[in-house]
Amino acid sequence: MMETGTFLQENVQENIKKNYIPLKYETGKDSEQFMRFGVRATPTCIILDSKGNEIHRMIGFYKPDDFIKELELVRSKVSKSV
Numbered sequence: 001m002m003e004t005g006t007f008l009q010e011n012v013q014e015n016i017k018k019n020y021i022p023l024k025y026e027t028g029k030d031s032e033q034f035m036r037f038g039v040r041a042t043p044t045c046i047i048l049d050s051k052g053n054e055i056h057r058m059i060g061f062y063k064p065d066d067f068i069k070e071l072e073l074v075r076s077k078v079s080k081s082v
Helices: 010-019 031-037 064-081
Strands: 044-048 053-060
Touching: 010 064, 044 064, 053 064
Parallel strands: none
Antiparallel strands: 044 053
């Protein structure tokens, strides 16, 4: 649902391209990465800092506007801690 709805929205794509480096792992194919990050359900979106440390995790479906709000929340937290 995220790939056919949320991620296809232009405003979501623009926000991700502007502020993040996206990386996608697929179930089955990338199972070692799912284990590494402790992913138990999909969709799961994990945001890492520049050192590879997890700073935020979103589990489940998000509507486009809600997804962008989460991304902005993460950016505001990171900006305050720098």
